Amino acid sequence: MQFLKLVLRNSLRHKLRTGLTVLGLVVAILAFGLLQTVVDAWYAGAESAAPNRLVTRNAISLTFSMPLHYRDKIRGVDGVRTVGAANWFGGIYQDPKNFFPQFAIDPAPYFAMYPEYRVNDGELHAFLRDRKGAVIGRKLATTYGFKLGDTIPLQGTIYPGTWSFTVRAIYDGAEAKTDTSQMFFHWDYVNETVKAKTPRRADQVGVFVVQIDDPARSAEVSRAIDRQFVNSLAETLTETEKAFQLGFVAMTEAIVVAIRIVSFVVIFIILAVMANTMAMTARERLAEYATLKALGFGPGYVARLVFGESVAIAIIGAALGIAATFPVSAAFGAKMGTLFPVFEVSGATVALQIGCALVVGVAAALLPGRRAARVKIVDGLRAIG
């Protein structure tokens, strides 16, 4: 008790210096937390993937399509429960900056396969009845202020022309990590329009989402599906939804790695600041440490004083930093809009923040603590601030 009191009193002796150090820690821990959350957001698609869903695409690359009749052949494969077509639409809403994903889908099987997209039955029926209808996510609706019955005009990039869709339903996510920034509409409607304009490009599907009975058999079913189309004009590649999503992350891996590295750089910056604070503190108090030793306290006790103070400051800074992470990341996520569909501070991030703060607290006190423990009584008493 006495010890804790001494540590706290000591840390308040230079209020300005301690205050500045704590402020620096808050900024660093906050920045670290935000960066980790950005990295998490990158992996959000893969995190929310279900183990019983597979994605079949053209083996050449995602930009190549497959004939529509593959749907029936895939449905016939043993272990497959449902199949739905999905096409990336890539439309522009007013300005290329307003990015959000749009998919042309087989509505009935699609929403059955994605139970995490919660649509109420009335709205879903309204969507199914309207060929030009669309379902949009809650986050997308809030970002652009879309309401039921609104018309969303899209400038096609892959499918030329101007398209307009009527919002018939808004879906909510079952969990916080569910992506609710997407827009879905009828694949049939897009296909018919394409057929009228450029018949050559009609009846082509970007990916098939496949639901299987038993997640344990995913590898086997994937191989069975691909075997159906070997040596055809459009050979396929089937993988689990998670692998499919991780494939996207892997393509931008360099950026993720850079962000991770940078997030640790800020910890080193604050470590330098903190170590400096503790070094100055210890240097100024050498005379006191010598006095304590002269009174009979051991070197361990003196070192613990330095460590205690360092860790105490680090913990205060970390606590404030972590507390600030939540509102700041909420504001940042809202500003980013649909660019980061999911932007949540995870438990792992908070744990990392605490861990880093403790490491900084301990590491910063290493040299000064050693110096304090080793100081000779005579030298220490002779030392002048």
Place this chain on the structure above:
Amino acid sequence: MKAIPLAYSVRNLWTRRLTTALTAGGMALVVFVFAAVLMLDAGLRAALVATGQPDNILVTRRASGTEIQSGIERNQAAIVETQPEIAVGPGGARMVSKETVVLIAQPKRDTGVATNITVRGLGEEGPALRPQVRITAGRMFRRGTTEIVVGASIAERFDGTGIGERLRFGGREWTVVGVFDGAGSGFDSEVWGDGEQMMQSFRRNAFSTVVARLADPASFDALKARLESDPRLTLDVKRERRFYEEQSEVLSNFIRILGITLSVIFSVGAMIGAMITMYASVANRTAEIGALRALGFRRGAILVAFLVEAVSLALLGWAVGLAAAMLMTLVRISTMNWQSFAELAFSFTLTPDIVAQSFAFALAMGLAGGVLPALRAARLKIVDALRAA
């Protein structure tokens, strides 16, 4: 007004070496992040600007945005080809290349993860329209065959891209016969082959883009206006350089905005470090400051001396940080360009601008961190300061 000698400030830093090293180290890290981000952005821009030739135009389907999404029917391409502004080559042929651009997924050598790479099927004059591209090993592909040549970054990073090896895509085997160097341009991350062969294997009737050289670069506006208002065509005409610049906009903005935001946040930490150091420096030397004042140095001189100390600290950090950032020029980064959806390799590029900008940034950090402590030093009263000893 007499100034306090520079040596006074600098030697103060030397006396308290550990503190100086730690404070400058923090600043060096911030400068490193700041410079590295700008270098990355400069490298990305340099790669994409180098991809375009100033007198080339690139024609795509209207509003398609990227080469992959574009499609130009043969009759439309023929209309573009016959425009009078287009240069005629030495052999009498028009300097036009009707190209097929597709993406194929290939596993990377080090990770085994499949990544999209751009495959470009060139027309007759395709290579001549890109004078920056040189064959460094093997030879150019022959027209009418399934031979391909690969860019330097592709040869380095992807499996099955050595000379004599075969890549399988579009239902055929393609033999690699050469490696080319695109002089740091986006072509380094591409695979080139014969356009007509590619159209057959991918079962396409339409080209992706048409690239052409203008006889006179100044005639661009007239040509653009004519082609874009032609009712038979639904095409966008752009200067090649401008087109590739636009391809990098999203990635470039992302790198710059994220990087500069981070640098500014990080610099707060470093400035706090400088402030702590300088406050301690002032506190430790109160008596000294009193003595200097008693000797006749004015408040202004004291202020300057402490500011110089803070700025020296920052410049030390700048030198170390920039030196570390220079080492990054040896690193080449490859990532997916979101707009073109394909692999793109580029390196960290140091420009004089970046040296100047990071210098200004470090200077600002030093001044911001040093100004409050220096003011405190300057405001001390002679009597109080002398008594503090």
